[in-house]
Amino acid sequence: MKKTVAFTALGGALIYVATTIIPASAAIKCQGRSQWNSAANGWISTPYCEDNLVAAVARANGMKVSNRAVRQNPSIKAEACRFAGSDIRIRDICAGHLPEDSGGRRF
Numbered sequence: 001m002k003k004t005v006a007f008t009a010l011g012g013a014l015i016y017v018a019t020t021i022i023p024a025s026a027a028i029k030c031q032g033r034s035q036w037n038s039a040a041n042g043w044i045s046t047p048y049c050e051d052n053l054v055a056a057v058a059r060a061n062g063m064k065v066s067n068r069a070v071r072q073n074p075s076i077k078a079e080a081c082r083f084a085g086s087d088i089r090i091r092d093i094c095a096g097h098l099p100e101d102s103g104g105r106r107f
Helices: 002-020 047-060 067-072 074-084
Strands: 034-037 042-045
Touching: 034 047, 047 067, 047 074, 067 074
Parallel strands: none
Antiparallel strands: 034 042
């Protein structure tokens, strides 16, 4: 019984140390729509950073929205795209969310 308690306490301590000592470089680094990929030693386009860019452009145009809200809720992302999707920086990311992409008026 004492050995089980000792091993459980030791295991818990190891898990605590492993989860709290995370290097600062573990954070996702975005530059525009690109994320730093240390394995490829370069920048790659990712949905995470694209959503952050949509949120940033929408905020710059006056919409109150967070990066997390855009990433986690497709409806909020669509709303942000309708709000600021004509901006050239996010036009291709917002393809399909803009009124002109859904077969609106045609002449």
